[in-house]
Amino acid sequence: MAQWFAISARRHSRRAPLRLRACVGFAAIAVLVATAAHTAFAAKLSVVTTIAPLAMIVQDLGGDHVTASSLVSGASSVHTYEPSPSDLVRIAGADLLVSIGGELDGWLDKLLVGKKPGAIVVRLLEDGVTPTASHDPHVWLDPLWVRDRALASLVRALSAIDPPTEPQYAASARRISDGLTDLDEDIRAILVGTAGRGFLAFHPAWSWFAARFDLHPVGAVEESGGTEPSAGALAALLDAAREAKIRAILVEPQMDPRLARTVASEIGADVVLVDPLGDLASSDRGRYRDLMLFNAYAFARALIAGAPPAE
């Protein structure tokens, strides 16, 4: 290609003015740069998810073929998310965008005007998956929901964008599926003796986790993520917590813990950190399995006197 441009520029050189020759030369450089950029970056699919646990799962699924990142990360909450300019740039560069869908991260829809033509959008709760018996959108806190519902949607989407790699995505999904079965059993082992016990969360994020592991949500300090309770709601919550003999209130890194600490001291309870979202940069909560084990140990500490600390 470069050679052709060089020859063609030479042929024109006798008659063509200098400006045209410079122009053709520039075009040759532009083509070379574009080709180099294509080979350097086309190898990996860019996947942008709304929340970190989805990026953890997609990265595990895609391995070397994928670079997954999350819009909500670190200490920010999915319920009060505001996009940054760099988030919009990432959305514009994504081959695949993954959300839970619905009230949790429906804000993604408004940001999709800037997406790349041909980019695929997966809203897991709408992709043939209907939550049953619960309006709680924190479905990913049930590892068997990830295994039985989310994995197939993600494999389908990755394979649609990158058909030659489908066998590898499918093989990864089988490995991850087995890992999630093990994770479910490991969490059960950590939570032995907690069946039917009540817990008080900071915001109502744990009904899928509770249903899977036979725990009982007594209530939440915030009735929905990001909204402070009324005085009446708080008084009712304190009564319910005393009644249920709550030993510890679960707080979260994405939420201001002051209100939870006040509630805890009112009822003589401890506070224990749980993390529904995790953080890709974290050493102990940066992978889905680690995140869920962290939470299992936290629940055990909150529910069982003398439970061992996290390993």
Ligand SMILES: [Zn+2]
């Ligand atoms: Zn939440």
